[in-house]
Amino acid sequence: MDVDSSQGRMAAYMRDHQDKVVGRWSEIVAAGLRGRSSAAEVRRELDDLYVLVLRAMSGADDQALGELRAALAELSRSRARNGFTPTETALGVFALKDAVYELVADAADLVHEYLVFSRMMDDLGLLTFETYATAREQIIADQAEAMLELSTPVIRLWDGVIAVPLVGTLDSARTQLVMEKLLETLVATGADHAVLDITGVPTVDTEVAQHLLKTVSAARLLGAECIVSGIRPQVAQTIVSLGIEFGDIATKATLADALAHALDRRGQHLAKEGPA
Amino acid sequence: MERVPISKIGTTLFVSIQIDLQDESVVRLQEDLADELAATGARGVIIDITAMEIVDSFIGRMLAMIGSISRLFDAETVLVGMRPAVAITLTELGLSLRGVRTALNAEKGLELLNGRA
Numbered sequence: 578m579d580v581d582s583s584q585g586r587m588a589a590y591m592r593d594h595q596d597k598v599v600g601r602w603s604e605i606v607a608a609g610l611r612g613r614s615s616a617a618e619v620r621r622e623l624d625d626l627y628v629l630v631l632r633a634m635s636g637a638d639d640q641a642l643g644e645l646r647a648a649l650a651e652l653s654r655s656r657a658r659n660g661f662t663p664t665e666t667a668l669g670v671f672a673l674k675d676a677v678y679e680l681v682a683d684a685a686d687l688v689h690e691y692l693v694f695s696r697m698m699d700d701l702g703l704l705t706f707e708t709y710a711t712a713r714e715q716i717i718a719d720q721a722e723a724m725l726e727l728s729t730p731v732i733r734l735w736d737g738v739i740a741v742p743l744v745g746t747l748d749s750a751r752t753q754l755v756m757e758k759l760l761e762t763l764v765a766t767g768a769d770h771a772v773l774d775i776t777g778v779p780t781v782d783t784e785v786a787q788h789l790l791k792t793v794s795a796a797r798l799l800g801a802e803c804i805v806s807g808i809r810p811q812v813a814q815t816i817v818s819l820g821i822e823f824g825d826i827a828t829k830a831t832l833a834d835a836l837a838h839a840l841d842r843r844g845q846h847l848a849k850e851g852p853a
Numbered sequence: 854m855e856r857v858p859i860s861k862i863g864t865t866l867f868v869s870i871q872i873d874l875q876d877e878s879v880v881r882l883q884e885d886l887a888d889e890l891a892a893t894g895a896r897g898v899i900i901d902i903t904a905m906e907i908v909d910s911f912i913g914r915m916l917a918m919i920g921s922i923s924r925l926f927d928a929e930t931v932l933v934g935m936r937p938a939v940a941i942t943l944t945e946l947g948l949s950l951r952g953v954r955t956a957l958n959a960e961k962g963l964e965l966l967n968g969r970a
Contacts, residue, residue, distance in 0.1 A: 756937075756944075795937075
């Protein structure tokens, strides 16, 4: 008995019992999803899938398997996006095996057919898993990119003074982005002082310091002076114990101190209003 | 070989590089500038590189050298108008151009020199 004809027989058998199998299948899937999709919704999804599975098994047209895989991939992607777990996603395919098994358990002459069918379902199950993982990775990559964009604002503090509040770990990609935005803003605004505020940087190691120094020297090439502010006590201790040298770069405890320093350097002074 | 013109404004020599600088041109510029500094006794040099899109390590080093030569004539060099992309490239190359002062544009460069005088 070759695989094709056994698949054909299995498909015919399953078509005869479509209602029963899909009914049981939806039941198992709906139970696994714990009410996050309505029963009617699950039933509709699975009905479409079942038709595709039967078409792929009967081997009548070549496109059926491709369509089935595409439909499953789409389903796993939407599951991944809606926060379902991988188990819940793969369950959708594997549950069909259970549903069909309950049907053929009594029919001893279909054991071979069931095995072939089971192997096909395993393949499809793996496919959903793979698509699920890819979709999740895509989501993570998108979020990382969005974070990168969000975390590098350049603020105009005063006439000729701009500030970059750095939040999060400063890696090479972030440094590059910060540097580009800082330099572009320097040119656009004609500012001659820039404050790099590292209050939001959790740790400063040699690599982060290296990146900071690079940013400062690039800004210097444009003729702007940088002040590093927001150094917390723990960070100061780390910097000293690692032996990091900031050289002639001015460092201040707070953004306010840095602004005062920049204004002082520019020859501007703040005065209180009212009688002296 | 194209030559870079040097103009004298008061006690300042103004060099605006408008061409894609070849290696020979920058060597020639260095010689011309030394002659000019000796002849005029200028106190400052402004090199405007707004138009330069590419600065490689050789040109970077030559610019730093021009700064050192000017200092021997008691003149200060200010490099003005560097593009962000050029600044990033020079930093990545590890060239911080010590000995040369920098300013955002020619106007600020002049202010810097005048503030010193």
